Amino acid sequence: MTTAPHVVSTGVDLLAQAIEDQAAPVSRVDWRPPMADTEDDLATLALDPLRPDANAAALERMLDVQAILVDVLPASEAVGLERGDFLHAGPPISWERASGPLRGALMGGAVLEGLVDTPDQAAALLEGGLHVRLEPCHHRRTVGPMAGVVTPSMWMFVLEDPATGDRTHCTLNEGLGKVLRYGAYSPEVLTRLRWMNDVLGPLLQRAVRAAPPVDVTAILGQMLQMGDEAHNRNRAGTLMLLRDLAPAMVTSADGAGGPTRADVAEALRFVGANDHFFLNLAMPACKLALDAARDIPGSTMVVAMARNGTDFGIQVSGTGDTWFTGPAQVADGLYLGDYGPDDANPDIGDSAITETAGLGGFAMATAPAIVRFVGGSVPDALATTRRMREITVGENLRWSVPVLEFAGVPTGIDVTRVCRTGILPQINTGMAGKVAGVGQVGAGLVNPPADIFPSALAGLAQLSRARAATAPA
Amino acid sequence: MTTAPHVVSTGVDLLAQAIEDQAAPVSRVDWRPPMADTEDDLATLALDPLRPDANAAALERMLDVQAILVDVLPASEAVGLERGDFLHAGPPISWERASGPLRGALMGGAVLEGLVDTPDQAAALLEGGLHVRLEPCHHRRTVGPMAGVVTPSMWMFVLEDPATGDRTHCTLNEGLGKVLRYGAYSPEVLTRLRWMNDVLGPLLQRAVRAAPPVDVTAILGQMLQMGDEAHNRNRAGTLMLLRDLAPAMVTSADGAGGPTRADVAEALRFVGANDHFFLNLAMPACKLALDAARDIPGSTMVVAMARNGTDFGIQVSGTGDTWFTGPAQVADGLYLGDYGPDDANPDIGDSAITETAGLGGFAMATAPAIVRFVGGSVPDALATTRRMREITVGENLRWSVPVLEFAGVPTGIDVTRVCRTGILPQINTGMAGKVAGVGQVGAGLVNPPADIFPSALAGLAQLSRARAATAPA
Numbered sequence: 001m002t003t004a005p006h007v008v009s010t011g012v013d014l015l016a017q018a019i020e021d022q023a024a025p026v027s028r029v030d031w032r033p034p035m036a037d038t039e040d041d042l043a044t045l046a047l048d049p050l051r052p053d054a055n056a057a058a059l060e061r062m063l064d065v066q067a068i069l070v071d072v073l074p075a076s077e078a079v080g081l082e083r084g085d086f087l088h089a090g091p092p093i094s095w096e097r098a099s100g101p102l103r104g105a106l107m108g109g110a111v112l113e114g115l116v117d118t119p120d121q122a123a124a125l126l127e128g129g130l131h132v133r134l135e136p137c138h139h140r141r142t143v144g145p146m147a148g149v150v151t152p153s154m155w156m157f158v159l160e161d162p163a164t165g166d167r168t169h170c171t172l173n174e175g176l177g178k179v180l181r182y183g184a185y186s187p188e189v190l191t192r193l194r195w196m197n198d199v200l201g202p203l204l205q206r207a208v209r210a211a212p213p214v215d216v217t218a219i220l221g222q223m224l225q226m227g228d229e230a231h232n233r234n235r236a237g238t239l240m241l242l243r244d245l246a247p248a249m250v251t252s253a254d255g256a257g258g259p260t261r262a263d264v265a266e267a268l269r270f271v272g273a274n275d276h277f278f279l280n281l282a283m284p285a286c287k288l289a290l291d292a293a294r295d296i297p298g299s300t301m302v303v304a305m306a307r308n309g310t311d312f313g314i315q316v317s318g319t320g321d322t323w324f325t326g327p328a329q330v331a332d333g334l335y336l337g338d339y340g341p342d343d344a345n346p347d348i349g350d351s352a353i354t355e356t357a358g359l360g361g362f363a364m365a366t367a368p369a370i371v372r373f374v375g376g377s378v379p380d381a382l383a384t385t386r387r388m389r390e391i392t393v394g395e396n397l398r399w400s401v402p403v404l405e406f407a408g409v410p411t412g413i414d415v416t417r418v419c420r421t422g423i424l425p426q427i428n429t430g431m432a433g434k435v436a437g438v439g440q441v442g443a444g445l446v447n448p449p450a451d452i453f454p455s456a457l458a459g460l461a462q463l464s465r466a467r468a469a470t471a472p473a
Numbered sequence: 474m475t476t477a478p479h480v481v482s483t484g485v486d487l488l489a490q491a492i493e494d495q496a497a498p499v500s501r502v503d504w505r506p507p508m509a510d511t512e513d514d515l516a517t518l519a520l521d522p523l524r525p526d527a528n529a530a531a532l533e534r535m536l537d538v539q540a541i542l543v544d545v546l547p548a549s550e551a552v553g554l555e556r557g558d559f560l561h562a563g564p565p566i567s568w569e570r571a572s573g574p575l576r577g578a579l580m581g582g583a584v585l586e587g588l589v590d591t592p593d594q595a596a597a598l599l600e601g602g603l604h605v606r607l608e609p610c611h612h613r614r615t616v617g618p619m620a621g622v623v624t625p626s627m628w629m630f631v632l633e634d635p636a637t638g639d640r641t642h643c644t645l646n647e648g649l650g651k652v653l654r655y656g657a658y659s660p661e662v663l664t665r666l667r668w669m670n671d672v673l674g675p676l677l678q679r680a681v682r683a684a685p686p687v688d689v690t691a692i693l694g695q696m697l698q699m700g701d702e703a704h705n706r707n708r709a710g711t712l713m714l715l716r717d718l719a720p721a722m723v724t725s726a727d728g729a730g731g732p733t734r735a736d737v738a739e740a741l742r743f744v745g746a747n748d749h750f751f752l753n754l755a756m757p758a759c760k761l762a763l764d765a766a767r768d769i770p771g772s773t774m775v776v777a778m779a780r781n782g783t784d785f786g787i788q789v790s791g792t793g794d795t796w797f798t799g800p801a802q803v804a805d806g807l808y809l810g811d812y813g814p815d816d817a818n819p820d821i822g823d824s825a826i827t828e829t830a831g832l833g834g835f836a837m838a839t840a841p842a843i844v845r846f847v848g849g850s851v852p853d854a855l856a857t858t859r860r861m862r863e864i865t866v867g868e869n870l871r872w873s874v875p876v877l878e879f880a881g882v883p884t885g886i887d888v889t890r891v892c893r894t895g896i897l898p899q900i901n902t903g904m905a906g907k908v909a910g911v912g913q914v915g916a917g918l919v920n921p922p923a924d925i926f927p928s929a930l931a932g933l934a935q936l937s938r939a940r941a942a943t944a945p946a
Contacts (some may be wrong), residue, residue: 119810156594222708225592225700225842226699226700226701226709227698227699227700227707227709227875228699234710235695235699236699236700236708236709236712239709239712239713239715239716240712240713242712242716242719243712243715243741243745244745246715246719246741247739247745248737248738248743249723250723250734250737250738250741251734251738253723253734254734261723261724261726261727262724264723265720265721265723265724266720268716268719268720268723272533272716272717272719272720297526367553368876369698369874369875377878378875378876378878378879379878382876402700402841402844402851403841403850403851403855403876405850405851405852406851425881435933
């Protein structure tokens, strides 16, 4: 029989090595002093009377959210996009500063919408900027994986919390490799997107409206018992979605103007062949939960982490809609085919919303097989989930990790804990080629740029001092 | 960062306790002296010149097998059952010695086949024994979960190894609770079985014949990365089967005498609602692999473990078709509703073929969530897989356990290792009510009766001595 506790070692490495030499496991906690120049702000926030209750409320509101898949709609209906509107991942950015994969996806989107005939014309259109508008997905209650480009004709999942009626949205997942969200825009990419617009979207709409409600939050709980961490492994989730929608998809093939049996079979094959299909439900479920924790004065909890391929940004509950940004990093990981580190774009996508909610990199202990996709070792995967507990407000028992004796995933990144420990959130991610049109080149592990946390900390401390100054003596 | 090694402690417990007190994990290897009165037979087999190569060959032949789902057929066609034939789980047994759940399943089967009109009449028919024949599943290249009763009209999965053309078979899984294989025979049980005969079986036949080949061995490999151990967790496997067959099920609804759209939707719902559906593919895949390892002179590897609810029997490669039997034990586990230990029948079913092939209890490390179904703790589940390595011939790298850094499951139970270490194979299992008609009462953990291993050892040693006596000097 094995017992679970193990030695925790900080500081001088001699003890840890001595214990390992006796064949006992050791967790080396990566202890560091607080991040540079954060002592004053940390001291201010340590004394902030609002902080403990604000963070407790943020966590509680987040954990109370139940994300139900209630509809599938074109983006024009779902979030009101109009001709020339483009949503993109991450914090706000202009065409001029956009990276290759974001540019590629915008170009493909312009062709898809019939704004232009060719990707080359699209580049000119977007560079001109006269008839196009770029806006972050996050500003429209939406999240987008990788480039995250959404145009009016694309169909979106609509998730709703029945307790509040709040909604979030995400497009349908195209699969891996040469796909728009990784910046590819070749004819095969556009053909697939048109089939998704013409066949898959309407078919899923009929099925979702006819089927019993799909509880995405509950499926995420099951996924964590089935080796998915819901960012780069969504195999079980995709299969559970198929299970839940397949009967209604079949009965929707009514031969009366609706989809044909061949359409249904093709849709089942398409979803079944794409282990990442459920990512586009996991992400808006996480956003729906985190949006409930926004705008709580004094809360130091991160409510969004997002990258546009150039900048990495975070939003924090206590600082409203402000983005704290820094340069996106290149992931360290495994490459497809002949691609290598020189081919990879910096980190991109809203998918780090999964880590913000305690999934993805934070839940890697429950998905050790993922190291074959993103790199790293199994002991690292287990240690990562444990390490993230150092920087989070609490745990989510609805999303538990069986191998850690059903401990909940570490949830609610606390800016003060990140600054105090120097431990950065661990994200796992797909890697886009840095040249527009290439598509996916690999997958790996990455962190946010460290400086954005002291920036957010300073913003929080400034508000705290302002509150203290105006408070009655 | 965590490192994986840990302290292994045998014998005096003082050291283990001391290390645990320092918060380091300890595996207490359950070391014992060899089983009583096995020294001479162990010595004989230690010197048997055939044994090492025979066991290596048994393991290799087993691991070479690829189980492909090639057809779905009624038992009359699949294994030639005729009116009055009943297959059952475990070693041979008569009605007189049959336990409640086996009797209940035979009674329900007799009604299903129209041999009698009521279960009461069935008891009289079976007790008389004039027009009925009972035979173990294993004698017809078949395995049956729990009571394992197969009658001519029931539909069966047909698995084939393309390299040899060898086949094995198993019925379709009915779900949990009040079902025939747990000894229930109420009208709802029979109604479900008739729907399976009339709708589900023919529909699956069409789909399997139309779909790309379903590689059950490969799916089992994926399942181990998704929290299934393929005995009492088959969730991911069931979902992958649905994924692979759903498109062909849809196109089979051709409105021309075949199944209707409503039939297909109902079949998808039925399979999707039964997390254990894939068990009936995992079992014959394991039997197909183990059958390839049969009848190798000198091999001490177990090729079948099976229980009929009264007796637990094993067959060993080097002793041909001989069953070594002892009394089946009652499992220790978790009970449904108000049921308790007094309601449980002793261990029953051919499903221990999964453990014989390295799955189920042997693979529990990869399925820690199973402790919520069968009892025990997560550290126990991890330790069990490690402990089973002490009694197996090798490992199966095609079926690897991510959390153990992708080690293969411990595979090929060696009778000599069991006798030398006193470590018994660990089985996890459903528990049937001991009264005919009740159905499932729980699930738990169980071992074979210890004495059957020294019996098998004696049989192996006897053959070894006979070979030595006739060998040229």
